Amino acid sequence: MFGIFLVVGLGFIIRVAMTIIKVPPSMVAVISGRRRQVVDSETGQTKVVGYRTISGGSAIRLPIIERVDYLPLNVVSMPLTFQSSSAGGGEPLAVSAVANVRIGSDDQSLSKAIERLLGKTEAQIHQLVFATLEAHLRSVLSSYSVEQIRANPQETDERLSQEAALVLDPMGIVVDSFSVQRIGGSNTPAHSQDSHAVDRDAAEPSSGAAGPD
Numbered sequence: 001m002f003g004i005f006l007v008v009g010l011g012f013i014i015r016v017a018m019t020i021i022k023v024p025p026s027m028v029a030v031i032s033g034r035r036r037q038v039v040d041s042e043t044g045q046t047k048v049v050g051y052r053t054i055s056g057g058s059a060i061r062l063p064i065i066e067r068v069d070y071l072p073l074n075v076v077s078m079p080l081t082f083q084s085s086s087a088g089g090g091e092p093l094a095v096s097a098v099a100n101v102r103i104g105s106d107d108q109s110l111s112k113a114i115e116r117l118l119g120k121t122e123a124q125i126h127q128l129v130f131a132t133l134e135a136h137l138r139s140v141l142s143s144y145s146v147e148q149i150r151a152n153p154q155e156t157d158e159r160l161s162q163e164a165a166l167v168l169d170p171m172g173i174v175v176d177s178f179s180v181q182r183i184g185g186s187n188t189p190a191h192s193q194d195s196h197a198v199d200r201d202a203a204e205p206s207s208g209a210a211g212p213d
Helices: 002-019 107-117 122-141 146-151 153-171
Strands: 020-039 046-060 067-072 076-084 093-103 173-185 197-199
Touching (some): 093 107, 122 153, 146 153, 153 173
Antiparallel strands (some): 020 067, 076 093, 093 173
16 A cells, blocks of 8 residues: 555656756746736736746746747857948948847847747747848948948947847847947948947846857
8 A cells, every 4th residue: 555655656746846847047938828917018008928937947837738938048149241232332331240149038028039039949040130130230231331431430330239239129139239340341441340349238128039059
């Protein structure tokens, strides 16, 4: 009789242990399957969502009813090198920059990242962020001429940094820093530098997403 109770007890402990998930600080677990009410940090209104999030801790997942997905929160350094047409059809512009990006850890950023990025692999997230940044910044640069950039390179750098933060915000991605190494005509650069970083810590939405391949 004791042996039966022992087997049942061990089975129960194993079953409970299998439902406990542990989440490192560099990840956020999205546990979906049950509805709950939350307060929207932007509007202050109550809304119903079908998930809960856990970061840097542990939680119990209900078997069958709930499933767990993960999103990375660590910073990714993303090199950007591309060419863009310049205003007036002049000499093409060449750009070399580095953006340090991550999924925001605030509620609003996580909500956006869950809607846009959940279910994608880290490689797919990186590819989406890169393609979005490259396409948008190329479009922004098309309104500049080489002469305008040479006249005020710092203003151009700051504009690119602001635009990077703006275009990534709908995905829940924040820009920690944006560094332009080179920008100017493809044949004769307007300016080259080892580091011209624009700190974007303040770029995270005031109301409040990527790991290595």
